[in-house]
Amino acid sequence: MINKLLKRNTETVIGDMERLSLVRDGIIPSHIAIIMDGNGRWAKKRSLPRVAGHHEGMKTVRKITRLANVLGVDVLTLYAFSTENWKRPKMEVDFLMRLPEEFLSTFLPELVAENVKVEMMGDHTNLPAHTLKAISKAKEATKDNTGLILNFAMNYGSRSEIVDSVKELAAQVAAGTLNPEDITEDHISSGLMTKSLPEPDLLIRTSGEVRLSNFMLWQLAYTEFWFTDTLWPDFNEDSLIEAVENYQKRNRRFGGL
Numbered sequence: 001m002i003n004k005l006l007k008r009n010t011e012t013v014i015g016d017m018e019r020l021s022l023v024r025d026g027i028i029p030s031h032i033a034i035i036m037d038g039n040g041r042w043a044k045k046r047s048l049p050r051v052a053g054h055h056e057g058m059k060t061v062r063k064i065t066r067l068a069n070v071l072g073v074d075v076l077t078l079y080a081f082s083t084e085n086w087k088r089p090k091m092e093v094d095f096l097m098r099l100p101e102e103f104l105s106t107f108l109p110e111l112v113a114e115n116v117k118v119e120m121m122g123d124h125t126n127l128p129a130h131t132l133k134a135i136s137k138a139k140e141a142t143k144d145n146t147g148l149i150l151n152f153a154m155n156y157g158s159r160s161e162i163v164d165s166v167k168e169l170a171a172q173v174a175a176g177t178l179n180p181e182d183i184t185e186d187h188i189s190s191g192l193m194t195k196s197l198p199e200p201d202l203l204i205r206t207s208g209e210v211r212l213s214n215f216m217l218w219q220l221a222y223t224e225f226w227f228t229d230t231l232w233p234d235f236n237e238d239s240l241i242e243a244v245e246n247y248q249k250r251n252r253r254f255g256g257l
């Protein structure tokens with residue numbers, strides 16, 4: 001019995017290694033963005049409080065960050081808290097606002113050792129000081145790292161991001177330093193929080209929801225979308241490999257023929 005289990009486990013490990021090797025031989029999406037949905041539903045299925053799903057989802061963040069780094073992904077953007085999330089019960093919001101420091105208190109040393117650079121995009125105002133302090137410490141500790149950029153979207157909303165970019169251009173036009181007819185797509189892109197990042201190549205959304213929820217609306221214009229019914233806490237290394245394998249089968253035309 002033990003031998004059969006060992007044999008099967010060995011075959012599984014070898015199979016996984018071969019699958020990982022095949023994926024790494026293919027085109028790896030430079031920027032993967034993920035809408036990490038299904039945490040509350042995961043908890044409800046287990047008669048657990050919603051916050052248990054968020055906490056389990058945080059463990060998935062570790063797993064997927066490690067694998068993305070191994071695959072050679074350049075940027076991993078994770079939609080951790082949207083501007084709409086403030087409408088949730090205060091207890092849940094307070095819990096969510098503690099997750100960054102819980103995640104970083106245990107995972108920051110590994111992120112530093114693995115050359116991962118922590119970044120955050122979103123509206124800093126209204127985020128609690130303790131949350132910002134933890135994230136700022138991680139950004140500082142990893143600012144010189146040159147590996148995977150782990151970009152957390154916190155209190156982020158795409159439409160307000162675009163409005164802010166347009167306002168900046170309007171101010172330049174009002175100041176006479178920019179002619180309206182000279183405004184290009186690059187002017188808008190350069191005013192976004194993602195101005196220093198490549199646009200996402202692959203967007204993943206979990207839990208069966210098929211919508212963007214005010215996430216990177218401008219940046220996702222030519223991104224490949226992959227939707228899965230898997231709930232975020234159940235999303236694992238196999239799930240990410242499957243998404244990248246699917247991505248590698250697509251023929252991206254960026255609007256062309």
Ligand SMILES: Cc1cc(N2CCCCCC2)n2ncc(-c3ccc(F)cc3)c2n1
Nearest residue numbers: 036054057058080081096099100103135152
């Ligand atoms: C608000 C929130 C929610 C949050 N969830 C866990 C993942 C599922 C989605 C919602 C709950 N996670 N997971 C990690 C972070 C985080 C954020 C910034 C940072 F620098 C380090 C870690 C996080 N932040």
